[in-house]
Amino acid sequence: MRIDETHDPALTSWVESANGHADFPIQNLPLCIFASEGKERRAGIAIGDFLLDLAAITDALGDAWTEELASPVLNGFLALGSGPRVALRQRLSELLSNEAHRDGVEGALIGQSEATMHLPTLIGDYTDFYVGIHHATNVGRQFRPDNPLLPNYKYVPIGYHGRASSVRVSGEPVIRPSGQRKPPEAEVPVFGPSRRLDYELELGVWIGCGNALGQPIPIDEAEDAVAGFCLLNDWSARDLQAWEYQPLGPFLAKNFLTSVSPFVVTPEALAPFMTEAFVRPDGDPAPLPYLDGGSERPGLGLIVEACLSTRAMREAGMPPHRLSRGRAADAMYWTVEQIIAHHSCNGCNLQPGDLIGTGTLSTASADGLGSLLEISQGGKAPLTLPSGEQRSFLEDGDELILTARAEADGHVSIGLGECRGMVVG
Known part of the structure; x- marks a missing residue:
């Protein structure tokens, strides 16, 4: 584990609720599985008071992990190891901090109060x-x-x-x-x-x-x-x-x-x-x-x-x-x-x-x-x-x-x- 630009304390997000958020500032970006009205379980990350639907921004993310992030559980993505996790984190940090990406990403935000959270993985043991x-x-x-x-x-x-x-x-x-x-x-x-x-x-x-x-x-x-x-x-x-x-x-x-x-x-x-x-x-x-x-x-x-x-x-x-x-x-x-x-x-x-x-x-x-x-x-x-x-x-x-x-x-x-x-x- 190393400290990089994603940990910069000066880094802020255009998602205003993330700045100063007790749990989910842009320096966190935790993974999750959630569902919302009209949509089945899917992968997301928490940013401020919102969840970002990762399946909805595959074009912005690139197609490296499209299949794994489209799954209703995170097992497949976690199995890829630290390399893809680091790359995803760096890309999300860029997307959520740079105002130039806002128009292409903001529509994939869902309020946490409007989502139903699920177990992040299918737990084998x-x-x-x-x-x-x-x-x-x-x-x-x-x-x-x-x-x-x-x-x-x-x-x-x-x-x-x-x-x-x-x-x-x-x-x-x-x-x-x-x-x-x-x-x-x-x-x-x-x-x-x-x-x-x-x-x-x-x-x-x-x-x-x-x-x-x-x-x-x-x-x-x-x-x-x-x-x-x-x-x-x-x-x-x-x-x-x-x-x-x-x-x-x-x-x-x-x-x-x-x-x-x-x-x-x-x-x-x-x-x-x-x-x-x-x-x-x-x-x-x-x-x-x-x-x-x-x-x-x-x-x-x-x-x-x-x-x-x-x-x-x-x-x-x-x-x-x-x-x-x-x-x-x-x-x-x-x-x-x-x-x-x-x-x-x-x-x-x-x-x-x-x-x-x-x-x-x-x-x-x-x-x-x-x-x-x-x-x-x-x-x-x-x-x-x-x-x-x-x-x-x-x-x-x-x-x-x-x-x-x-x-x-x-x-x-x-x-x-x-x-x-x-x-x-």
């Missing part, structure tokens, strides 16, 4: 990792106070295979899941709706070119496998999980819904915001050789935030309450490049459009905890909201809003959009 060391420590301490981290944590990036079929784009209603749970006072489990529904603040990673079965991705090539980033909420039924997770891990507690933001923010857009990786404490083991290496600045300099809005708060006109805020790089013991190298080290094939979750991103401070399980200490310390309501876990009518911003001195800040979900019971 979804894997969720557990790279947030503070989250792992906080959760482990609730069950193993004297030994919160298991012995393997600092040697191997822990992950599990999730359910791709239930990944949905931001805004999908959260239907409270049912399953078996065993209350502490009960002798046998009972079946019913989860009473400990929770969220998990994560980042999602979209895979680009991937690898062939049996051919691992070396750590020094892992950066090239990343096509983009999004926000991810790994909704979790904590009471179901506590009963079912031994010995094989989460099942019904996780597979009912995973929410993602609709925009693919490319590595090229994030180039100015990459930073150093998590600094391992003295005495921690060095990564094994296949995990040791990668780019010089593999850390994600993103500020991630989770907010909660209850039904009572909305009826009273109150703004959402911030639950947490922290920097992703300060939470991630393992980098995205290490995740990819480990995922493929046994020959597992990652495919274009696959989705990988980082795991819950909690920082060391109390104001950066990425789940209610941590914030409420497993329900022992309920959170009091500005409305006077208390929450240990999510209630019907609660809405979670995840956001992320990339900020760096000398550069225009960009965002990942929102990842929303409301519990409907």
Whole structure:
């Protein structure tokens, strides 16, 4: 990833709403799939308050990627790798900044409020990792106070295979899941709706070119496998999980819904915001050789935030309450490049459009905890909201809003959009 003219902080767009936009200035240009009245799903990019229909400007773009960008999913385009992404970004930057191109492009703009967003890819596989060391420590301490981290944590990036079929784009209603749970006072489990529904603040990673079965991705090539980033909420039924997770891990507690933001923010857009990786404490083991290496600045300099809005708060006109805020790089013991190298080290094939979750991103401070399980200490310390309501876990009518911003001195800040979900019971 390199910084070029598309990152110029002086660059502005003739799309006026893009200039100073919190998420989508011309320095971002994230990919997406959307539909609008009378038109089926198609590829676009976000610019200010608008989406630019890429299929409608093929003459201006040239015919290099006409077929891939005409598809209702981005898998084919992401499979082309970084070269076409860079070229498309540079061309779009020129088209949207130079007034001379306005007449030929402006008619392809659609207001975001008039569009329906869809998943950007057809997701073949979804894997969720557990790279947030503070989250792992906080959760482990609730069950193993004297030994919160298991012995393997600092040697191997822990992950599990999730359910791709239930990944949905931001805004999908959260239907409270049912399953078996065993209350502490009960002798046998009972079946019913989860009473400990929770969220998990994560980042999602979209895979680009991937690898062939049996051919691992070396750590020094892992950066090239990343096509983009999004926000991810790994909704979790904590009471179901506590009963079912031994010995094989989460099942019904996780597979009912995973929410993602609709925009693919490319590595090229994030180039100015990459930073150093998590600094391992003295005495921690060095990564094994296949995990040791990668780019010089593999850390994600993103500020991630989770907010909660209850039904009572909305009826009273109150703004959402911030639950947490922290920097992703300060939470991630393992980098995205290490995740990819480990995922493929046994020959597992990652495919274009696959989705990988980082795991819950909690920082060391109390104001950066990425789940209610941590914030409420497993329900022992309920959170009091500005409305006077208390929450240990999510209630019907609660809405979670995840956001992320990339900020760096000398550069225009960009965002990942929102990842929303409301519990409907």
